[in-house]
Amino acid sequence: MTIAYVTIAGLLLTLVLLRQRHPVPGHLDVALQGWRQLQPLITRIPLALIAGSFLAALIPEAVVAAVLGDASGLQGILLATAVGAIMPGGPMITFPLALVLLSAGVGLAQMVTLITAWSVLALHRVLVFEIPTLGWRPTVLRLLACLMLPPLAGLLTMALALRA
């Protein structure tokens, strides 16, 4: 957790210094913009974490570990691709759920696959945003090009874990 604090503080300091070279907009305006974006999170994040913590206590860990654990290998990676693709909702739903699944024994490669599939395939987002704005042909073309990214990310993680 300390590294996370240091990273955030370092990035923030760099950006504050960078802004110092262009006096517009003022730091106060930026902070106000930040406050506007923070407001909806003040209620969401605590409730999401509490819900996640209770779900973690209820989830049958043996089942999760068997189908998506480190030992589930390529099969687990393919299953994680499917689960990630159909997982609905934004990051406020996905990341607390991911935390629950990690503590229930989902493997590292399978988790990377799941997050990647949720990011690039995201069928709910395809239906709600992508087809209406880009049209179905470009959407299909993008999905075809991105279909292999989640398993690839999982396999790369596996290779990395084997070397480490």
Added chain:
Amino acid sequence: MADNTGTRRAQLRTWVDGTTMLFLALSLVGGTAVWMLRGTGEFVASLSTAIGMIVAIAPIVVGAVLIGAYVQALVPRSAMERWLGRSSGMRGLLIATVAGALTPGGPFAAFPIVLGLYRAGAAFPVCVTYLTAWSLIGVNRALVWELPLLGYDFTLVRILISLPLPILAGLLTRLISPWLAVERP
């Protein structure tokens, strides 16, 4: 006076929206289930784990939101569209990766940018690379959600592995596009 209640109602909606209600319901149902099935001890343990985590991640979330606001202020949308509109080839894919990673906000922010770029004549592989980078290595999302919840090691490994993927997606799009002609909207 009526105006004042309207503002207050809008304020309330930012704090208590559908997602919040969903999590409230999940917390209540989950908490009751844990208490009944696993007993009071487990209930208290789960709740205190959650509270400890909330306290630990609060500074990160505040810092991350400020970082997002600074990035938005320093890299306005018009500048991003200018970089991407002119770019093509490998250089275009690299620029699209950086621009996508820096675009904060949800799909309601990213898709209008892509549509604008596409209409302005940007190559479709560049658009795919941009969307892939935004969804996969978006700095803002990683800082607000992934780093505090899944931890430093996980976030770093996932992002390192994802770095080449937006460019790969762009190249694959170029490879497939002869078989699936795309008309400009």
